[in-house]
Amino acid sequence: MPMIQFLQKEGVDFRLCTKVTDILTHSDHGKETVSAISILRDSSQETLSVRPDDIVIVTLGSVTSGSSSGSNNSPPPLKTLIAEDELDENWSLWLNLGTKYSSFGDPYNFCTRLTESRLETFTVTLRDAEFFYRLVKLTYDKPGVGHLISLKHSNWKISVCIPRQPFFSCQPDNVQILWGYGLCPEREGNLVKKPMLVCSGEDIMAELLWHLGFPLEPILNNSITIPSVMPRRTASLLPRIRGDRPTVIIDEMTNLAVIGQFVEIPDETAVSMDYGVRGAQLAVSHLMGLPKQPEEARKRPSFPFLNLWV
Ligand SMILES: Cc1cc2nc3c(=O)[nH]c(=O)nc-3n(C[C@H](O)[C@H](O)[C@H](O)COP(=O)(O)OP(=O)(O)OC[C@H]3O[C@@H](n4cnc5c(N)ncnc54)[C@H](O)[C@@H]3O)c2cc1C
Structure with missing residues (x-):
């Protein structure tokens, strides 16, 4: 894909078939700094060390997790739809972080309501x-x-x-x-x-x-x-309460930000690609200490994707 070729030329090192299983931090004066990333590659667990001046940006959750496909002649396999059985790495990382730190929101609000988000x-x-x-x-x-x-x-x-x-x-x-x-x-x-x-x-x-x-x-x-x-395609639109979605910039973290469809971005509507991009702009701008802030969100009267009107 042209985007992948462009990013590789810019020095991006893509690691495929690799699951991030945990993010390790050390505490200092009430703040957490990421020191290592645990990964699972080819069934073996590895640890990548992270320096305090490195930045870590994590995508939380996924609307495609638990998906299954059929064919022209057969329906998609009907899974038992037990939410906990379907929590792949897209959710387990968020659940892990949520267990360790207080400001990562509540992933369960989004990943367990399969009949509502399907x-x-x-x-x-x-x-x-x-x-x-x-x-x-x-x-x-x-x-x-x-x-x-x-x-x-x-x-x-x-x-x-x-x-x-x-x-x-x-x-x-x-x-x-x-x-x-x-x-x-x-x-x-x-x-x-x-x-x-x-x-x-x-x-x-x-x-x-x-x-x-x-x-x-x-x-x-x-x-x-x-x-x-x-089963989770519309999970980012499920009813929620304040605090279910973490903010992109987490106060207790010095070098980590979170992005994706399940983070809180004021004045923006989740679901489409631009929400992820906007989160990444905010994360990079803050963690890199850039003098120029991302532009304010444009207010849109309608929301054509999924044909939902807001
Ligand atoms: C059918 C469909 C149609 C869509 N059409 C449109 C459209 O027309 N316009 C539009 O703007 N948007 C559309 N979207 C939405 C758009 O695709 C998403 O908003 C976008 O892909 C979200 O990007 P993301 O990077 O936040 O998350 P994702 O695309 O979910 O990417 C996250 C990636 O991180 C990986 N990952 C997650 N956790 C881990 C882990 N622990 N370790 C390793 N890897 C991990 C996942 O495997 C995945 O590859 C559509 C989505 C779907 C499903």
Whole structure:
């Protein structure tokens, strides 16, 4: 990816297949300074030492943790949805930090409410121009110009995103792709009389075509739909109380900041990429002691991603 190539040229050392299991600190005058990072790589535990003038920025939690994918012919495997069984490294690190220090908020508020935060997404690969031809005729929008299309009568609360084509640089001319999701996958569909959660990709595509009023064939036969259940996709929007999310800059830490969708940033709305970027700007600016502060957040009247209006 161009971003990875750029960062590597700037000296970034990516460590793949490596889990951060703990962050170790030493105390001085009521403040904590990170001195080491414990990692698990190739099943062996290692410790990376950190100098007091190094800075450590940690992403807390993840909206994709616990996700599972199906195929065109089969639904995603139905997991038992016991929250504690699904706490991968994305959450265990935050839980660890929260146990040791008082100002890291409450990860349990976000990672255990799976039925409230669950959403099912799907991607469709089409080898037939018929779907896009009909969609442009229906919406008067070329691919990529509109926001999400929400099918308001859909029991599953389906929305689809039609990006500009080609979306991928290696995408063949005769292939088109789109992405969508259902906010209520536990409900029975309007055409397909079962919950989205137990549907194959083909079932989901049939439901989508039915809502749009398009004939099922030949589009269904020329498409591949991959469903994916994301039990924590909307966890960053769950009700919370003050203190559940830690602030980016933690007073008791001298060289550590936290970022991601589960930190507190005044006047910003979590969910999209810019929230993570904003957190990183604040973290770097503070920990590096930069004279220039990040610009104030822009106030937006609407929030198009996920079609939620605030
Ligand atoms: C289906 C979907 C569609 C989206 N569409 C949009 C969109 O159109 N526009 C938009 O702005 N945003 C969109 N988003 C949201 C966007 O993807 C996220 O806001 C963004 O990826 C968050 O970035 P992040 O770096 O904070 O966290 P993540 O992307 O979750 O990255 C965190 C990384 O840290 C790793 N990690 C976590 N803990 C550990 C550990 N202990 N040790 C080692 N590694 C660890 C994880 O494996 C992961 O790779 C979408 C998200 C989804 C799921």
